[in-house]
Amino acid sequence: MQNGGEPSWRRDVPHGLEFGLRNYWYPLALSSEVPADRPLPVTALCEDLVIWRDSSGNPHTFLDSCPHRAVRLSAGHVLGDRIQCAYHGLEFDVEGRCVWIPWEGDAPEKCGVVRARTYPSAELGGFVWVYVGDAEQFPPPPVERIAPPEMLDEHFVCYGRRGTWETNWLLAWDGTFDPQHNAFLHAGGVTVRKLGGRAGGIYRMAVRPLKNGLKLQRLNPEAGVERELDGGWMLPGMATLVAIYPDGPVVTRSWRFPLDEHRTHAVRCSSRRVDTREQRRAWEHLYHTRILPDSEKVNEQDKAILVTQRGLDWARSNEQLLNSDVGVVRLRAMLRDTFVAQQEGRRVDPDPWCPLLTEPWEEGASGRSRNRHPETEEPA
Ligand code: FES
Numbered sequence: 001m002q003n004g005g006e007p008s009w010r011r012d013v014p015h016g017l018e019f020g021l022r023n024y025w026y027p028l029a030l031s032s033e034v035p036a037d038r039p040l041p042v043t044a045l046c047e048d049l050v051i052w053r054d055s056s057g058n059p060h061t062f063l064d065s066c067p068h069r070a071v072r073l074s075a076g077h078v079l080g081d082r083i084q085c086a087y088h089g090l091e092f093d094v095e096g097r098c099v100w101i102p103w104e105g106d107a108p109e110k111c112g113v114v115r116a117r118t119y120p121s122a123e124l125g126g127f128v129w130v131y132v133g134d135a136e137q138f139p140p141p142p143v144e145r146i147a148p149p150e151m152l153d154e155h156f157v158c159y160g161r162r163g164t165w166e167t168n169w170l171l172a173w174d175g176t177f178d179p180q181h182n183a184f185l186h187a188g189g190v191t192v193r194k195l196g197g198r199a200g201g202i203y204r205m206a207v208r209p210l211k212n213g214l215k216l217q218r219l220n221p222e223a224g225v226e227r228e229l230d231g232g233w234m235l236p237g238m239a240t241l242v243a244i245y246p247d248g249p250v251v252t253r254s255w256r257f258p259l260d261e262h263r264t265h266a267v268r269c270s271s272r273r274v275d276t277r278e279q280r281r282a283w284e285h286l287y288h289t290r291i292l293p294d295s296e297k298v299n300e301q302d303k304a305i306l307v308t309q310r311g312l313d314w315a316r317s318n319e320q321l322l323n324s325d326v327g328v329v330r331l332r333a334m335l336r337d338t339f340v341a342q343q344e345g346r347r348v349d350p351d352p353w354c355p356l357l358t359e360p361w362e363e364g365a366s367g368r369s370r371n372r373h374p375e376t377e378e379p380a
């Protein structure tokens with residue numbers, strides 16, 4: 001159940017949340033995955049969608065189901081500014097209006113009764129973004145308002161990746177707020193090597209709730225909150241990590257959202273500011289030789305362990321949370337509250353807060369310490 005009425009609950013999950021948080025923008029595909037002349041099928045939040053480009057290259061997203069007899073539109077053809085169904089040849093314009101029926105022609109009184117369902121779409125930062133939801137009930141904010149700021153800045157070069165995890169998206173997020181697993185599951189990575197296999201100290205964190213997200217805080221057991229980290233999490237599901245390398249910061253955004261109840265889209269984008277050709281080359285080298293292989297390795301470890309939780313029902317019915325799971329509890333509460341609010345017709349307005357959105361990039365310029373890349377981090 002997504003709209004109206006009182007949701008039923010399974011453990012601490014209101015029914016429907018396992019299928020995702022609708023009425024948000026999501027980076028559904030890499031720009032490079034959407035060809036100029038063919039439709040691309042993408043499933044997200046349990047909806048089969050099709051993305052296609054018009055003759056100007058602008059992306060459009062429809063429900064992947066022809067309104068005539070429900071075959072996939074992604075099996076059809078792109079014809080300039082129209083998409084044509086492969087079954088009986090009906091053609092639809094970029095607004096989803098049927099504009100041609102082979103046996104009727106283009107007469108509006110015949111075509112006008114057939115309409116494809118459309119979703120607001122935009123292209124930004126090397127991704128095609130799609131507003132998955134009901135644009136009439138919850139009108140979408142401009143995508144520029146919620147996209148990471150580096151995607152709006154031509155001085156930044158962004159590298160994107162997209163993959164699938166065989167787990168429910170709620171389980172996929174738990175790990176982000178469970179810092180202790182890094183020291184064990186990801187043992188052998190740079191962080192743990194630096195600390196001689198004793199990585200627990202560096203990961204003691206608290207979580208401060210914000211209107212549309214959670215801010216991570218580094219915790220000193222004696223002094224309380226020691227400092228805010230440039231990490232954070234923002235609705236409907238984007239984590240930020242800033243790593244400081246000797247020649248400057250790299251910001252990585254990670255999105256997790258459902259493909260369906262049992263699979264999760266894991267999307268990532270690493271960015272750095274480049275002002276010269278040499279900086280561009282250096283960033284390309286760093287990304288391909290360090291950041292990509294390191295993050296792929298961590299990803300594979302997370303993917304492999306999460307499968308063994310055997311799905312949301314088993315995992316949530318057989319868990320006993322510990323004090324290290326305080327962030328997990330906060331995260332679950334925020335997702336739950338946001339989902340229930342939408343059921344009641346309210347929405348958590350995606351206000352402009354985004355990690356680093358309002359902050360200067362220069363190290364130390366904001367007067368706060370920044371978290372450093374693990375190789376340059378001193379143990380807590
Ligand atoms: S099912 Fe698409 S034209 Fe008939």
Ligand SMILES: [Fe+2]
Nearest residue numbers: 175181186302
């Ligand atoms: Fe992990």
